[in-house]
Amino acid sequence: GFKKCLYPTQKFDSDPERRFAIVLESDPAVLKWFKPGKAVFQIRYTADHDYEPDFVLETETEKLLCEPKRGDQMKDPVVLAKARAAVTWCKHATAYEMANSGKPWRYVLIPHDAITHNATIAGLVKNYNSAPDSP
Secondary structure, X not given: OOOOEOOXXXXXXXXXXXXXXXXXXXXXXXXXXXXXXXXOOOEEEEOOEEEOXXXXXXXXXXXXXXXXXXXXXXXXXXXXXXXXXXXXHHHHHHHHHHHOOOOOXXXXXXXXXXXXXXXXXXXXXXXXXXXXXXO
């Protein structure tokens, strides 16, 4: 079972997601994490489509929406539309958190081959911070 996950078990849609969960469990900077279920965490990215991030986590200094993706999907238009919506959501969430003594939010789109046994959240955030076309 997991020690930092909000739920005792998780279902993974891919091996990179499973590996990412192992990184989260082993990284001392990660306080807690979870994979949102259907309709638990929705971000509107088009007029009639919602995006649900693969992982939501909290570190000592920030909260993160993380999306592991196959390398060949990193520039897919739908993936990028979801990423832009998530970045916008994080800006609004950060504004709220800062007004209420909370932590900033950040979105991280991570290529699957960057998720290795020795990866850290700090390293992944540094290398893959936010989405392409965003600050």
